Amino acid sequence: MSTELKNKSVVKEQYKEVNEYANKVLDLIEKDSVTEEEAKWVMKETVANFREYVNPGFLEYRKTVTKDTQFASVEWSDSGSCFKDVSGKEYIDCLGGFGIYNVGHRHPKVVKAVTDQLKRQALHSQDLLDPLRAMLAKILADITPGDLKFSFFVNSGTEAVEAALKLAKMHSERTTFIATTRAFHGKSLGSLSGTAKGVFRKPFLPLIPGFKHVQFGDIDMMRKTMEACALTGEDVAAVILEPIQGEGGVILPPEGYLKEVRELCDQFGALLIFDEVQTGMGRTGKMFAAEVYDVVPDIICLAKAFGGGVMPAGAIVAKEEVFKSLFPNPFMHTTTFGGNPLACAAAIATINVLIEENLPERSEEVGEYFLKGLKEAATGHEDKVLEIRGKGLMIGIEFHSDEIGYEISKGMFDNGILVAGTLVNSKTIRIEPPLTISYEEVDTVIKTFKQVLNSVKVK
Incomplete structure (x- = not known):
C-alpha cells in the first residue's frame, strides 16, 4: 500500500473515532436525564478535556466548584432561578452568569421565540433586509431613555463597547477617551483600553492610545482632566462609564456624580457612553440604570441579559446626531452574526417578559x-x-x-x-x-x- 493510501486510511479511522465520540455526546444531549454511570462519564470527560484541550488553568481557578480538590459539579440543566449539576444537585443561582439571566433560566417565552424562529430561519442572508432587526431597533428606540434612537446589534458586551468607541471617534474625529478606575468594559483590545484592571491590561500593553483613567466618583478629577485635554489639544471624544461598577465590586456612584459628568461632557463637547452591559435590562430597579440616576447618555451599551439568557446578543443605541456618522457607509463597522434572527427573537421576547412581568x-x-x-x-x-x-x-x-x-x-x-x-x-x-x-x-x-x-x- 502506498504512503498516500496509508495516510488516507489513518485519517478515515480518526474520523470514525471522532464521529463515534460526537454521536455519544449528541445522544446525551438528547436525553432529559442521565444515569449515574453516564453522569460519572460526563464529569470525568469534562475535567480531562479541560485539562488537555481547553485550559488547565480553569481547573485551578474555579475552586468554588470543588470540594477537597475533587470536582463536585459539572453544570447540566437549568430553569427558573436554579441550575442542576450532572448528578442532579440543585443550586440557587445568585451569580446569574454575571447578570445574564434577568428573566430567569430558559424562560418559556424566550425559548419559544427562539425555537419558533429557528423552525423558519436561523441566520440572515446578510444582503436582504431582515425584519426582526428592524422591529427590535424600534422597540429599543421606544424603551431607552431620552432621544436615543438608532441601534447597532452585536453578540457580546465587549463588542458593544468596541462599536461605541468607534462611533464616538467617527462623530468628532477626536481620539481621547476618559474611563475610570475599577472599570470593566471588556477584554478585546479597544474595550480593554477602557478597562482598568492591571492584571488584564499588563500583558497586552501598549493598548489603544488616547485612553486616560480617573478615579470613579471624583468629579473634580474628571473636570481637571477634561480641562487639561482641551488645553493640550487632546480634546475628549467621549467619557465611558458603568453607571454602577460591576466587576469593580458593585460600586455605586456618589450622589449627583453622573449628572455632573453629563454636564461636563456637554461643556467640553464630549460624548457620554454608558456601559449598561451589566446594569441594563431591569437589573437595578429600572429598565436601565440611566433612568435610576435621571441621566441620558449619547450612547448606551447593552448585552448579557439582552438575549434573555438564551442567545448571545448585544447592542448599542445612540442619538441620531451621533449615529448618523454611519449613514453614508453602513459597512464602516459590521459583524457577521450581530442582529441575527435568533438573537433578535430572544431580545424581543426578553423585553416583552420584562414589561409583562414588571x-x-x-x-x-x-x-x-x-x-x-x-x-x-x-x-x-x-x-x-x-x-x-x-x-x-x-x-x-x-x-x-x-x-x-x-x-x-x-x-x-x-x-x-x-x-x-x-x-x-x-x-x-x-x-x-x-x-x-x-x-x-x-x-x-x-x-x-x-x-x-x-x-x-x-x-
Whole structure:
C-alpha cells in the first residue's frame, strides 16, 4: 500500500473515532436525564478535556466548584432561578452568569421565540433586509431613555463597547477617551483600553492610545482632566462609564456624580457612553440604570441579559446626531452574526417578559428585601464583612480580605448557592440572581449566608 493510501486510511479511522465520540455526546444531549454511570462519564470527560484541550488553568481557578480538590459539579440543566449539576444537585443561582439571566433560566417565552424562529430561519442572508432587526431597533428606540434612537446589534458586551468607541471617534474625529478606575468594559483590545484592571491590561500593553483613567466618583478629577485635554489639544471624544461598577465590586456612584459628568461632557463637547452591559435590562430597579440616576447618555451599551439568557446578543443605541456618522457607509463597522434572527427573537421576547412581568419594579422591591436581610445576617460579623451595598438585584458584599470572601463563596457553593467570587476579585462577591427569584429562595440564600459566616474563622 502506498504512503498516500496509508495516510488516507489513518485519517478515515480518526474520523470514525471522532464521529463515534460526537454521536455519544449528541445522544446525551438528547436525553432529559442521565444515569449515574453516564453522569460519572460526563464529569470525568469534562475535567480531562479541560485539562488537555481547553485550559488547565480553569481547573485551578474555579475552586468554588470543588470540594477537597475533587470536582463536585459539572453544570447540566437549568430553569427558573436554579441550575442542576450532572448528578442532579440543585443550586440557587445568585451569580446569574454575571447578570445574564434577568428573566430567569430558559424562560418559556424566550425559548419559544427562539425555537419558533429557528423552525423558519436561523441566520440572515446578510444582503436582504431582515425584519426582526428592524422591529427590535424600534422597540429599543421606544424603551431607552431620552432621544436615543438608532441601534447597532452585536453578540457580546465587549463588542458593544468596541462599536461605541468607534462611533464616538467617527462623530468628532477626536481620539481621547476618559474611563475610570475599577472599570470593566471588556477584554478585546479597544474595550480593554477602557478597562482598568492591571492584571488584564499588563500583558497586552501598549493598548489603544488616547485612553486616560480617573478615579470613579471624583468629579473634580474628571473636570481637571477634561480641562487639561482641551488645553493640550487632546480634546475628549467621549467619557465611558458603568453607571454602577460591576466587576469593580458593585460600586455605586456618589450622589449627583453622573449628572455632573453629563454636564461636563456637554461643556467640553464630549460624548457620554454608558456601559449598561451589566446594569441594563431591569437589573437595578429600572429598565436601565440611566433612568435610576435621571441621566441620558449619547450612547448606551447593552448585552448579557439582552438575549434573555438564551442567545448571545448585544447592542448599542445612540442619538441620531451621533449615529448618523454611519449613514453614508453602513459597512464602516459590521459583524457577521450581530442582529441575527435568533438573537433578535430572544431580545424581543426578553423585553416583552420584562414589561409583562414588571421585572424592573420587582428587582427594586426584592432587592431592598434581599439587601436588608443580608445586612441583618452580617450583624455581629463586622470583623469579616466590611460593607453590603447595592441597587435592585445588583448587590455586593465586601469583606476585609480576599481570603474571607473566597471562603464565604466556597462555603455557600457547598451549600447549594452559587455567587460570584473568584481568585481575581474575591474581596467583594456579587449577588446577581434572576429578577424572577422567589422570596423563599432569597430567604434560603440569606439563611445560608448567615450559617457560612458563623462557620468561617478569621485568621
